[in-house]
Amino acid sequence: MWTDNETKIDLIGFKVHADLIQNVVTDEKVLPTVLGVFGDWGGGKSSIMQMLKHELETDVRYKDDVICLYFNGWMFEGYEDAKTALLSSILKELKDNQRIGEKAKEQINNLLQRVDYMEVLKTGAKAVWKYVIPILVTVWSGGSIPAIIPALLGSLINEKASGEDKESEKPGKEKDASDFSKLLKDSAKKSDFLEIRKFREDFGKMLAETNIQSLVILIDDLDRCLPERIIETLEAIKLFVLVPKTAFVIGADRRIVEHAISTRYVSKQFEDLNKSKSESDKSKTEAITLITDYLEKLIQIPYQLPRLSPSEIETYINLLACQKYLTCDEDKNLVLEDWKSKRSKNFYFAYQYDSIKAVLGVGKITPELEKQLTWSSSIAHVITEGLKGNPRQVKRMLNMLLLRKKLAEVGKIEIKDEILAKIMVLEYSHLQRFYELNEWQVAEDGHPAKLKKLEKIAREEDDAEPIKPEDKLEDWQTPSVQKWLQMEPALKEVDLRDYFWLMRDRTSSTLAGVNMVSPLVRKIYTGLLDGNDGEKEVEAKHAAELENPDREALLGLLQQQITSYPKQRKGYEALLNLATKNVDGAGYTFTKLVGEISPEFLPTQVAPDLSRLGGVDAQFQPYTERLLKLFADKHSKTQLGKAASKELEKIKR
Secondary structure, eight states: OOOOSOOSSOSSSTHHHHHHHHHHHTOTTTOSEEEEEEOOTTSSHHHHHHHHHHHHHHOGGGTTTEEEEEEEGGGGTTOSOHHHHHHHHHHHHHHHOTTSOHHHHHHHHHHHHHHHHHHHHHHHHHTHHHHHHHHHHHHHTTOOHHHHHHHHHHHHHHHHHHTHHHHTTSTTOOTTSOOHHHHHHHHHHOTTTTOHHHHHHHHHHHHHTSOOSEEEEEEEOGGGSOHHHHHHHHHHHHTTTTOTTEEEEEEEOHHHHHHHHHHTTHHHHHHHTTSOHHHHHHHHHHHHHHHHHHHHHHOSEEEEOOOOOHHHHHHHHHHHHHHHHOOOHHHHHHHHHHHHHHHHHOTTOOOOHHHHHHHHOGGGOOHHHHHHHHHHHHHHHHHHHHTTTOHHHHHHHHHHHHHHHHHHHHTTOOOOHHHHHHHHHHHHHOHHHHHHHHHHHHHTTTOOHHHHHHHHHHTTOTTOOOOOGGGOOGGGOSHHHHHHHHSSSOOTTSOOHHHHHHTHHHHSSSSGGGGGSOHHHHHHHHHHHHSOHHHHHHHHHHHHTOOHHHHHHHHHHHHHHHHHSTTOHHHHHHHHHHHHTTOTTHHHHHHHHHHHSOGGGSOTTHHHHHHHHHHHOGGGHHHHHHHHHHHHHHSTTSHHHHHHHHHHHHHHO
């Protein structure tokens, strides 16, 4: 198995990106700056951050001039206020750094006091209702409000101070960091105590007391946080944007950050649904502009990581295989150095079996390694398109392949690795087609006729028969699926039952697949099912913008939700919402599921849902009316049948 963690060992040629970022954040002429490392989930951002951190901490050029602090966004997920938690953590990390002198540490203590006082005020704002009643009672009894406020504020401070013991274990917290009584007295004398400009100035003065030329703060995994935590973290970073000598590097999926920003305007977008189309379009444009402006003002240097090309994917698979199957570290390093040398001369080549055999010698290539190296070239193009050149998805697919091979060994099932790998490529790149293929093979004892027909056409065989409209195979005609059909080996004569038995974790009625999709898809999926009306509308719009693999993954999750809980309304509602927004495949999935699930489990509301779908999209009208007639005729005594009859009467009128 390969670990699914970030690494300092570069197997995808991304160190060039880390080196480029390193040059930027250590250039005094560029500072202060905020650099955003944007890329898909699993696209290599965290590995680049680790490479960058390692270089800044070990390179002798930066020994005395650069301090690098690393924070994982998830550190602050459990905090009530991620903003003050991040500020405190940065200050505490600086205070503990050996290169910070005593004078600078005193100034850090003062800054820590300010952050703690900010937290006191925020706690006070949230706890205000606890003290409203005593104030009202005082007024009603003829007492003086000014007389009671010091006592109430004192209670609030004591609560905060007593809570410090419990909070002391959290990042950036020190039990003796602040004397809250003293803070109040000092703040009364200093009106600029909480002024942001003053905070920046004092932080800059503190850095000036040191010999630091660049303070580099890495914020990783921001896209794994909830929207409110993302916004709070960005607001904390804004405090430092104009501070000299500072460089923030934020690693995130840009789409998720934009999603978090847009969440702030959910209610406004929902209100726009009731406006005229022109007003709604104008508001949508303004919202998009607002999101873009927010990011551009905060992040001066956006750096988008490229997706891996087929040659890079092939190289990555081969290097992963060498890391796993070569037992000697010397041999592993020999392969890595040979690859780096060849890559420096040609960025576009694929590091293949012949090169590895030449540098190692035939005797060190084990049968397992040879098999892996042999089929990697055949799947590289399909897997690149299907998994969007995503290294984490590639690694997860390879890990799952190993697990299923082990399961086959335990179950004493004879399989061929290349066949299992090919089916898994479809699973990871076109999940809906994978589900369809499973349905076909179940219905035809492992030998689906439609697959045989499709392969013959894709391979241009002489006896291939043309596809007819009633075959409903349009979704299998896309270029990427055609490449998969052409990929060796052919499956038309293979009994697929054992292979799909090994993959029943994805074909069974569970939601296990939710962990295999990107965070963005998970957020949209959760919002569609459990959000309020406004959030559901916004998430439906986000779903319409998804690329094909992510969209199919989302539809697959909704399909699993419905098949697992057919009586629950929310899965059908989510699919219908997507279908009315013209999300490709949503209407088909909806009608397919309604037709397959036993009517006794279908919610009554499905009947008007079918009527609505047929009304907004004419292509589904024959199918929706056919289902309504079926329910009305054969289940006339049920609530569903009665509802179907009413909908048919409305359609006739």
